[in-house]
Amino acid sequence: MQIHDWRHIYGQVGGQAVNFEASDQDTVGPSYQYFGYETSDGAWLILRFDLTTSGIILYRYAGGQTHAGYLVAWANRAALTYEYYSEVTIP
Secondary structure (H helix, E strand, O other): OOOOOOEEEEEEEEOEEEEEEEEEOOOOOEEEEEEEEEOOOOOOEEEEEEEEOOOOOEEEEEOOHHHHHHHHHHHHHHHHOOOOOOOOOOO
């Protein structure tokens, strides 16, 4: 299954509405697909699609605040802890 074109995520950082823009995507793996997003202020989210359950896609997120942190997180995306969107803490 290929899932493409996840361009925007709208959310809250520090009580403010923000627009996360697409930065990277990795759709190669059979079990997980990853989509990276950043704001102009450096806050970031990585969205992981978990495709391990037949017929179901589980959406989970990891997040942070700096572009440098995003670069490290993206490089290590498979090892991150992913949570429901409502549980992601962007310090």
